[in-house]
Amino acid sequence: MDNNLIVIIPALLVSGILLGIVIGIFLHKKSSSIKRGAVAIKASTISGRGAFATENIKDGAIIERCPALEVTNRDIGGELVNYVFYGNSETARLVVMGYGMLFNHSSTPNVAYYREDTELGPEMILYALRNIRKGEELFYNYGDDWWTTR
Numbered sequence: 454m455d456n457n458l459i460v461i462i463p464a465l466l467v468s469g470i471l472l473g474i475v476i477g478i479f480l481h482k483k484s485s486s487i488k489r490g491a492v493a494i495k496a497s498t499i500s501g502r503g504a505f506a507t508e509n510i511k512d513g514a515i516i517e518r519c520p521a522l523e524v525t526n527r528d529i530g531g532e533l534v535n536y537v538f539y540g541n542s543e544t545a546r547l548v549v550m551g552y553g554m555l556f557n558h559s560s561t562p563n564v565a566y567y568r569e570d571t572e573l574g575p576e577m578i579l580y581a582l583r584n585i586r587k588g589e590e591l592f593y594n595y596g597d598d599w600w601t602t603r
């Protein structure tokens with residue numbers, strides 16, 4: 454075999470492997486944010502994960518319609534207590550799917566929500582309380598009860 458090929462072929466192999474590693478690191482970094490619609494879940498500025506706007510959102514715009522499962526407080530234990538919403542009665546709790554249960558709390562929120570009972574079951578509709586800029590963390594208010602009971 455040509456002496457040049459003996460050097461070039463391993464060099465190409467090594468550079469291919471290195472390129473693969475660099476692309477792998479890049480893709481891994483990208484996957485630390487999960488996006489759907491106008492919302493991405495990323496490291497929060499406040500606590501753990503949080504929801505962030507991936508685009509400018511207009512005042513009043515619906516951010517997410519979250520299917521919800523109504524259960525009772527007896528179905529909810531451990532850390533899940535910190536994730537469910539209150540339901541229509543004292544003992545009712547709502548498991549709000551999609552990204553609905555991952556928003557952090559603020560007493561000056563940029564997001565609010567309301568419940569809609571559809572023929573498929575309850576939904577929690579999250580909407581913007583003001584114009585929100587791309588990149589802002591999204592917060593709703595958990596309510597006074599939430600903090601005083603913990």
Ligand SMILES: C[S@@+](CC[C@H](N)C(=O)[O-])C[C@H]1O[C@@H](n2cnc3c(N)ncnc32)[C@H](O)[C@@H]1O
Nearest residue numbers: 499500501502503535536554555556557558559
């Ligand atoms: C529904 S989870 C929100 C998502 C959570 N940050 C995560 O990483 O999974 C509620 C928990 O987030 C934290 N949290 C939310 N808002 C907060 C705030 N304003 N200050 C401190 N902790 C907050 C509390 O630990 C609370 O129990």
